[in-house]
Amino acid sequence: MLNHGASGVGVAQRKSRTDRRIDLIEAARRAIIRHGVDGVQLSHVAEEAGLTSGAVLYHYPDLNELLVEAQHAGMERFYEQRLRQIAAVMDPVEKLVMTIRSGLPTGPLDPDVRLLNELGGAAGRNRMYGVLLTSLYDRQVSMYQSILDTGAALGVFKLSADALTISRNLVALEDAYGYRITARHPVIGPAEAVELILSYARAATGNDLAH
Numbered sequence: 001m002l003n004h005g006a007s008g009v010g011v012a013q014r015k016s017r018t019d020r021r022i023d024l025i026e027a028a029r030r031a032i033i034r035h036g037v038d039g040v041q042l043s044h045v046a047e048e049a050g051l052t053s054g055a056v057l058y059h060y061p062d063l064n065e066l067l068v069e070a071q072h073a074g075m076e077r078f079y080e081q082r083l084r085q086i087a088a089v090m091d092p093v094e095k096l097v098m099t100i101r102s103g104l105p106t107g108p109l110d111p112d113v114r115l116l117n118e119l120g121g122a123a124g125r126n127r128m129y130g131v132l133l134t135s136l137y138d139r140q141v142s143m144y145q146s147i148l149d150t151g152a153a154l155g156v157f158k159l160s161a162d163a164l165t166i167s168r169n170l171v172a173l174e175d176a177y178g179y180r181i182t183a184r185h186p187v188i189g190p191a192e193a194v195e196l197i198l199s200y201a202r203a204a205t206g207n208d209l210a211h
Contacts, residue, residue, distance in 0.1 A: 037071075104197075109182075110182065
């Protein structure tokens with residue numbers, strides 16, 4: 001009984017520490033958005049988390065490790081989560097439309113896209129950020145390419161160019177219109193951006209993408 005209780009306490013402690021690290025990742029994301037990826041400091045993360053700097057360092061002795069984890073967490077939505085969303089969908093048309101719709105900000109204050117914008121601004125000065133963004137771009141391209149190749153093989157799509165070229169253009173359009181949305185362009189919101197990207201996708205696939 002005593003051993004079982006000690007084990008239970010240990011599990012609770014490990015879970016508590018895991019939860020605290022998740023909280024710190026979210027706090028670091030907020031701090032990056034508020035202060036910029038080049039300006040964020042340990043004290044900023046501690047303030048966002050409602051902790052002392054020492055408490056932050058207890059869980060993350062290396063602030064850079066925490067910042068990288070925060071940035072990766074923000075990127076997960078645009079690759080891992082999108083793959084999970086379309087995994088059970090068999091129709092390439094539905095997959096393509098879903099993927100396009102899920103690749104844009106929900107609005108000007110979308111925290112994940114604002115975080116990516118911060119990373120993009122710093123990528124030229126920080127090799128690690130450049131590597132992270134390049135990896136995300138390449139994985140998104142491969143995601144689109146798989147959908148296009150499948151649709152072409154099934155005769156659903158008649159591609160106007162090779163699947164890799166179209167995929168690269170789709171991801172570039174996501175990035176460009178995503179930035180316009182967060183920059184508060186007066187006539188380009190999420191719905192308008194989706195339609196603009198779909199207009200290119202229709203021409204590139206020879207399909208009206210009616211979904």
